[in-house]
Amino acid sequence: MPKLAGVIIAKTIEEAVKKIKLHEADLYELRVDYLESMENIELLLPHSNKLIVTVRKVEEGGAKRIEEQERLKLFEKFAKIKPAYFDVELYSNIVEDVINLSSKIGSKVILSYHNFSKTPSYQTLQSILDSMIELEPDIIKIVTYARDFRDNIEVIKLYENSENLIAFCMGEKGKISRIFSALYSPFTYVSIDNSVAPGQFTVGEMRKILELLGETK
Amino acid sequence: MPKLAGVIIAKTIEEAVKKIKLHEADLYELRVDYLESMENIELLLPHSNKLIVTVRKVEEGGAKRIEEQERLKLFEKFAKIKPAYFDVELYSNIVEDVINLSSKIGSKVILSYHNFSKTPSYQTLQSILDSMIELEPDIIKIVTYARDFRDNIEVIKLYENSENLIAFCMGEKGKISRIFSALYSPFTYVSIDNSVAPGQFTVGEMRKILELLGETK
Numbered sequence: 001m002p003k004l005a006g007v008i009i010a011k012t013i014e015e016a017v018k019k020i021k022l023h024e025a026d027l028y029e030l031r032v033d034y035l036e037s038m039e040n041i042e043l044l045l046p047h048s049n050k051l052i053v054t055v056r057k058v059e060e061g062g063a064k065r066i067e068e069q070e071r072l073k074l075f076e077k078f079a080k081i082k083p084a085y086f087d088v089e090l091y092s093n094i095v096e097d098v099i100n101l102s103s104k105i106g107s108k109v110i111l112s113y114h115n116f117s118k119t120p121s122y123q124t125l126q127s128i129l130d131s132m133i134e135l136e137p138d139i140i141k142i143v144t145y146a147r148d149f150r151d152n153i154e155v156i157k158l159y160e161n162s163e164n165l166i167a168f169c170m171g172e173k174g175k176i177s178r179i180f181s182a183l184y185s186p187f188t189y190v191s192i193d194n195s196v197a198p199g200q201f202t203v204g205e206m207r208k209i210l211e212l213l214g215e216t217k
Numbered sequence: 218m219p220k221l222a223g224v225i226i227a228k229t230i231e232e233a234v235k236k237i238k239l240h241e242a243d244l245y246e247l248r249v250d251y252l253e254s255m256e257n258i259e260l261l262l263p264h265s266n267k268l269i270v271t272v273r274k275v276e277e278g279g280a281k282r283i284e285e286q287e288r289l290k291l292f293e294k295f296a297k298i299k300p301a302y303f304d305v306e307l308y309s310n311i312v313e314d315v316i317n318l319s320s321k322i323g324s325k326v327i328l329s330y331h332n333f334s335k336t337p338s339y340q341t342l343q344s345i346l347d348s349m350i351e352l353e354p355d356i357i358k359i360v361t362y363a364r365d366f367r368d369n370i371e372v373i374k375l376y377e378n379s380e381n382l383i384a385f386c387m388g389e390k391g392k393i394s395r396i397f398s399a400l401y402s403p404f405t406y407v408s409i410d411n412s413v414a415p416g417q418f419t420v421g422e423m424r425k426i427l428e429l430l431g432e433t434k
Contacts, residue, residue, distance in 0.1 A: 149376075149400065149401055150376065150377055152373075152397075153373055153374060153376060153377050156369075156370055156373055157370060157374065159366075159367065159370060160367055160370050172431060175430050175431065176393075176396060176397055176400055176430070179393060179396065180369075180393055183366065183393055184366055201429070205429050208425070208429055209426055209429050209430075212418070212422050212425055212426050213392050213393070213426075214389060214392065
């Protein structure tokens with residue numbers, strides 16, 4: 001059965017842990033950029049092997065502006081619980097610092113690129129992907145916005161020569177590529193309550209679709 | 218809401234009409250190659266505006282071998298009820314005869330290509346599609362077999378520069394492209410009882426998937 005990562009939006013660690021306990025995803029992405037308190041991070045320890053720690057840049061959909069060095073400090077704070085993954089954007093000044101931090105503590109790296117306004121051409125996306133490959137992350141995540149259904153095709157083409165790729169389009173017109181990602185990515189992202197990104201399925205909806213696709217093994 | 222064509226497999230016209238009445242598809246493909254009696258074709262008249270008449274060649278999945286001239290006679294028999302569509306294979310000796318027959322009686326033409334063993338490369342498929350375009354059909358149908366998930370990508374790419382295209386992969390690994398077709402083709406094919414082609418959804422399954430995709434308008 002394809003793996004699903006539930007996106008955790010919470011103000012406190014306690015609220016995040018509560019949400020993790022309430023749901024049945026395979027992984028959980030903790031959006032640190034939404035947190036208002038960093039108290040009691042150790043409460044996440046029992047769930048660290050399922051955790052993706054993301055401090056999303058505001059330019060790529062983050063909840064608020066956080067200076068790069070401040071973002072790096074937050075990653076270092078969460079390094080204490082050794083999460084399964086760190087997610088850092090290709091286009092960020094701290095990308096190499098986070099990659100080094102991850103390898104030091106044995107966490108994996110998701111190298112990500114988000115375009116919330118459109119879907120660049122396949123050629124542009126492939127060149128972004130190629131530059132991401134050079135940094136040798138564990139997983140590459142490319143998420144764009146679908147203005148037209150054909151945008152799905154631009155993104156789906158990326159799967160042709162890539163492994164460990166999570167690539168899909170946001171938006172109502174991009175939903176088909178989210179299913180493609182659920183089937184052919186290491187895992188894909190779903191919402192567990194109020195969806196974070198446009199076009200996002202809930203865990204339940206995605207599980208139903210996958211069942212109808214015969215993906216129950 | 219995307220349109221669905223239910224595939225009718227029956228031995229007699231009476232049985233076919235009964236199946237049409239029992240179901241809720243938007244269109245019905247009558248597989249004449251499965252019929253054992255051609256009696257009472259006129260019983261189909263009330264449904265002719267929803268009917269696709271197909272006399273499938275055995276080399277492209279037909280139920281039995283029917284000589285080309287015999288196939289043409291069958292098309293001519295069904296011309297009496299002026300079905301919405303005739304479906305004829307690009308690679309058949311009677312393709313132009315059926316196209317002419319259709320335009321004479323005001324039916325539309327689905328020009329089709331089926332590969333039940335594999336999915337040729339995108340380049341090969343695009344050249345097949347280009348030669349189909351030259352015959353100026355109303356709809357082009359390209360159906361191949363998915364041995365690997367990436368075969369879906371080869372077929373999905375065809376949608377990039379084509380309109381009025383029904384293209385998907387058969388087989389368990391091709392299901393995602395059937396959903397793509399449901400969303401972006403004029404209509405797509407579903408089974409109404411014992412599925413005809415590998416990986417085919419039933420009307421009910423496809424409607425559920427489309428609903429989950431927000432396609433209820």
